[in-house]
Amino acid sequence: MLGKRQDMTQLADQQWDLLVIGGGITGAGVMLEAARRGLKVLLVEQRDYAWGTSSRSSKMVHGGLRYIAQGDVKLTRHSLLERERLLRELPGLVERATYLFPLRKGVFPGRWPMKAILWLYDFLAGIRDHRYLSLQQVKERAPSLNADGLTGAMSYTDALTDDCRLVMRTLLEGARHGGVACNYLQVTSVKRDEKGFTVSLNDQVADQDGAVRAAQVINATGAWADRFSGSEARVRPLRGSHLFVDPERLPVSDCLTVMHPDDGRPVFVFPWEGVTCVGTTDLDHPQDMDIEASASSQEVDYLLTLINSQFPGRDISRKDVFATIAGVRPVIASGKGVDPSKERRDHAVWGDNGVVTVSGGKLTTFRLIALDALLATGLIDEAAHRQGQKTRDPMYRPLESAPSAVENFLHANQDDTAFFDWLLEHEAVEHLDDLMLRRTRLGLTRPHAGQAVIEQRRLQIQSALGWDDVRWQQELDRYLNIHQQFYGVPTGVLESRKAS
Ligand SMILES: Cc1cc2nc3c(=O)[nH]c(=O)nc-3n(C[C@H](O)[C@H](O)[C@H](O)COP(=O)(O)OP(=O)(O)OC[C@H]3O[C@@H](n4cnc5c(N)ncnc54)[C@H](O)[C@@H]3O)c2cc1C
Known part of the structure; x- marks a missing residue:
C-alpha cells in the first residue's frame, strides 16, 4: 500500500x-x-x-455527449469503451447512472435529433440504454423541474465515480x-x-x-x-466550478442536463455521495497556478441562477450550499481565441x-x-x-484485505471506523485536509465542513498519526482556513445586494 x-x-x-x-x-x-x-x-x-x-472534475466516466455532437466520434468511442471497462472492473467505485435530457417546445435539440445522437452513443459503447420519457414520466422522476414548455425527456445512461x-x-x-x-x-x-x-x-x-x-x-x-x-x-487553463447543495433543499434522483437561461450552456444537476452537485462553469483561468483554484462569487451566482430558473419553487440560495470546488482543465489551446466551451x-x-x-x-x-x-x-x-x-485483461485486482468502503466507496458510509483505520494506515495522509477533502469527501458533503465528524474522529486520527494536541490544533486551523478560502461559498453580488 x-x-x-x-x-x-x-x-x-x-x-x-x-x-x-x-x-x-x-x-x-x-x-x-x-x-x-x-x-x-x-x-x-x-x-x-x-x-x-x-479531485475537481464533474465525476463522470463518460463518452461525453457534447463530443459526439461536435462530431468527435473517435474520442467518444474511446471514452465509451474505457467507461465500459471501468464499470466492469470497479463496481462500487464507477457506477452506471441514469441521465435525463429534458425536451422543451421550440428548443434544439428536440426528441428526434437527440434520439439519433443517443442511438449512436449507445451503439459506440455496445449497449442499448436510451429511451423517451413522456411528460408525465418526467414529472414523476423530477417533480421540481420547471414545467414551462416541457414536453418529455430522453433518458440514457453514463457513469459516475469519485475522482x-x-x-x-x-x-x-x-x-x-x-x-x-x-x-x-x-x-x-x-x-x-x-x-x-x-x-x-x-x-x-x-x-x-x-x-x-x-x-x-x-x-x-x-x-x-x-x-x-x-x-x-x-496549455490553456480553463476553470470549471461546482456547487454541493443540501439534498433536502434540492433533491434529485437522476443526472439532469439543463440549459442555463442566460447563455444556453448545458449544466449538470446530479445526486452524488448524498448531496446534489451542480456544475460546471467554463472560463479562462489567468490566476497564479500556485494558488489553489476556487469558485468566484460570479460563478456561484451563475449556478444559483441556473438552479432557480430550472427548479423555480426551491428558492435556493448560498445558505443551502455546503461547499464549492473549482478545477482547472488543462485544455490544449487551439491558439485561435475560440470560446472556452x-x-x-x-x-x-x-x-x-x-x-x-x-x-x-x-x-x-x-x-x-x-x-x-x-x-x-x-x-x-x-x-x-x-x-x-x-486488451480486455483486468487492470485492477480485488483489494481483499481492505474494508469494503475502499472498493464500494459510492455506497459506503465514509465516516466508518474501519475505513478511517485503513486510510490512516495505508493511504499516506499527511494533513487533515487530505482526509476530509480527498481520501473522503466529508468536507464537501457534510454541513459546516464536516466539523462534527472531525470532532468525533479526533482521538482515532491523533493516535494513528501521532499528533499531539498542538499539532491537532494546527491541522484543524489549516483545514478550516483552506476550506473557507478555496471550498467555501463566496458572498456574491446578489446576496450582498439583498443584505443591504
Ligand atoms: C470542471 C471540470 C470538470 C471535468 N469533468 C470531467 C468529467 O466529468 N469526466 C472526465 O472524464 N473528465 C473531466 N474533466 C477532465 C479531468 O478532470 C482532467 O482531464 C484530469 O483530471 C486531469 O488529470 P491530470 O492528472 O492530467 O491533472 P491533475 O489532476 O491536475 O494532476 C496534475 C498534478 O501535478 C501536480 N504537479 C504540478 N507541478 C508539480 C511539480 N512541480 N512537482 C510535482 N507535482 C506537480 C499537481 O499538484 C497536480 O496534482 C473535468 C475537468 C474539469 C476542470
Missing part, C-alpha cells in the same frame, strides 16, 4: 527506470501501466494525491506492482545528461532538498505542464529534450493517455501499445 512516505535518502539511493511528475489520474495511470510491465517507477506529487484537477478515489485506487494498484508514490514532493528542476535525468526535489513536509536519478521522465502535471515541457505555452478536450503528448509531457484529455481515458505517454518515452514499443489499447 502507499503507507508512510519514503524519505529523500531512500529515494535517492535507487536508480529509477521512470520518474512521473504529478499525482493526478494521468500520473497514477502512467505509474500503474509502467509498474505492471515490471518497470521501476517513482511518482511524485507536489501537494496531495489528486489535489489538482483530478479522488479513482486516483487512489489506481495508485494502490500501482504500488502492489512495485511502483512507489510520494506526495508532498515537488519537482524543482529536471536536467538531462548522457546517462538519463537528474530530477531535483523539495520535500514539502521535511522542508528538505534532494535529487533522484531516472532513465526517463514523464511530465503529467496537467494544467501545470508548461513549467517542464520546454516548449512555448500549449468550444476548445477540444483531447490530450496531447510531446517531447522536449527527452522529457515527455502529457496533458489535456479526460479522467475517463486515463489508461489510453498513459499508454501514449509510455510509448513516447520508448519504454513500451508500438506492439505493446497496440496490445495495451485492445
Whole structure:
C-alpha cells in the first residue's frame, strides 16, 4: 500500500527506470501501466494525491455527449469503451447512472435529433440504454423541474465515480506492482545528461532538498505542464466550478442536463455521495497556478441562477450550499481565441529534450493517455501499445484485505471506523485536509465542513498519526482556513445586494 512516505535518502539511493511528475489520474495511470510491465517507477506529487484537477472534475466516466455532437466520434468511442471497462472492473467505485435530457417546445435539440445522437452513443459503447420519457414520466422522476414548455425527456445512461478515489485506487494498484508514490514532493528542476535525468526535489513536509536519478521522465502535471515541457505555452487553463447543495433543499434522483437561461450552456444537476452537485462553469483561468483554484462569487451566482430558473419553487440560495470546488482543465489551446466551451478536450503528448509531457484529455481515458505517454518515452514499443489499447485483461485486482468502503466507496458510509483505520494506515495522509477533502469527501458533503465528524474522529486520527494536541490544533486551523478560502461559498453580488 502507499503507507508512510519514503524519505529523500531512500529515494535517492535507487536508480529509477521512470520518474512521473504529478499525482493526478494521468500520473497514477502512467505509474500503474509502467509498474505492471515490471518497470521501476517513482511518482511524485507536489501537494496531495489528486489535489489538482483530478479531485475537481464533474465525476463522470463518460463518452461525453457534447463530443459526439461536435462530431468527435473517435474520442467518444474511446471514452465509451474505457467507461465500459471501468464499470466492469470497479463496481462500487464507477457506477452506471441514469441521465435525463429534458425536451422543451421550440428548443434544439428536440426528441428526434437527440434520439439519433443517443442511438449512436449507445451503439459506440455496445449497449442499448436510451429511451423517451413522456411528460408525465418526467414529472414523476423530477417533480421540481420547471414545467414551462416541457414536453418529455430522453433518458440514457453514463457513469459516475469519485475522482479522488479513482486516483487512489489506481495508485494502490500501482504500488502492489512495485511502483512507489510520494506526495508532498515537488519537482524543482529536471536536467538531462548522457546517462538519463537528474530530477531535483523539495520535500514539502521535511522542508528538505534532494535529487533522484531516472532513465526517463514523464511530465503529467496537467494544467501545470508548461513549467517542464520546454516548449512555448500549449496549455490553456480553463476553470470549471461546482456547487454541493443540501439534498433536502434540492433533491434529485437522476443526472439532469439543463440549459442555463442566460447563455444556453448545458449544466449538470446530479445526486452524488448524498448531496446534489451542480456544475460546471467554463472560463479562462489567468490566476497564479500556485494558488489553489476556487469558485468566484460570479460563478456561484451563475449556478444559483441556473438552479432557480430550472427548479423555480426551491428558492435556493448560498445558505443551502455546503461547499464549492473549482478545477482547472488543462485544455490544449487551439491558439485561435475560440470560446472556452468550444476548445477540444483531447490530450496531447510531446517531447522536449527527452522529457515527455502529457496533458489535456479526460479522467475517463486515463489508461489510453498513459499508454501514449509510455510509448513516447520508448519504454513500451508500438506492439505493446497496440496490445495495451485492445486488451480486455483486468487492470485492477480485488483489494481483499481492505474494508469494503475502499472498493464500494459510492455506497459506503465514509465516516466508518474501519475505513478511517485503513486510510490512516495505508493511504499516506499527511494533513487533515487530505482526509476530509480527498481520501473522503466529508468536507464537501457534510454541513459546516464536516466539523462534527472531525470532532468525533479526533482521538482515532491523533493516535494513528501521532499528533499531539498542538499539532491537532494546527491541522484543524489549516483545514478550516483552506476550506473557507478555496471550498467555501463566496458572498456574491446578489446576496450582498439583498443584505443591504
Ligand atoms: C470542471 C471540470 C470538470 C471535468 N469533468 C470531467 C468529467 O466529468 N469526466 C472526465 O472524464 N473528465 C473531466 N474533466 C477532465 C479531468 O478532470 C482532467 O482531464 C484530469 O483530471 C486531469 O488529470 P491530470 O492528472 O492530467 O491533472 P491533475 O489532476 O491536475 O494532476 C496534475 C498534478 O501535478 C501536480 N504537479 C504540478 N507541478 C508539480 C511539480 N512541480 N512537482 C510535482 N507535482 C506537480 C499537481 O499538484 C497536480 O496534482 C473535468 C475537468 C474539469 C476542470
